[in-house]
Amino acid sequence: MISNWLDLAYLKEFFDSNFHQVPSGLDLQRFTTQVLQEQAELVDFLFRQSEVDDSQLDRFFVPLNNQEFILKPIALRKGKARKRKSLLRIYAVRIDVNCFVITGGAIKVTQAMQEASHTRKELARLRLVADYLKDHGAYDLDLFLSFLELDEDD
Secondary structure: OHHHHHOHHHHHHHHHHHOOOOOOOOOHHHHHHHHHHHHHHHHHHHHHHHOOOOOOHHHHOEEOOOOOOOOOOOEEEEEOOOOOOOOEEEEEEEEEOOEEEEEEEEEOOOOOHHHOHHHHHHHHHHHHHHHHHHHOOOOOHHHHHHHHHHHHHO
16 A cells, blocks of 8 residues: 555556546646655654554544544544545554554545445455454454454464
8 A cells, every 4th residue: 555655657547547536636746746745744653653652543543434423442444644635545443542453545536435446445444354353352452462462373
């Protein structure tokens, strides 16, 4: 995912294949520049969060559904570099406070994930991981860490 966001050939192919959905005002050069800038911002933010005790991940990853207001265990989340008009998304499953499993990411140029094949795949993967964690009882940080330890023994 992140390597694609740095690959100029991939970005040109994506732009050409999705030009009718790319926000107006973005030509190939602006599109590519915005993706590269957002990618750098996202990577920098995530690396900084991995090095601090007081992580801001719960603020960064917001509910996937903008109408979701209740905090649920094993919640579907999205993160983006900018609050407005961001092209890149990182998708994750929230397990506990500042504890997330990142499932992937996408260049999002449609209103709903269901409108494009590449974001539909990301949504399916997100749901698959969430269901897997639920099926294995990884509902909080301690249970998730226990699950990881059990998985290593196999």
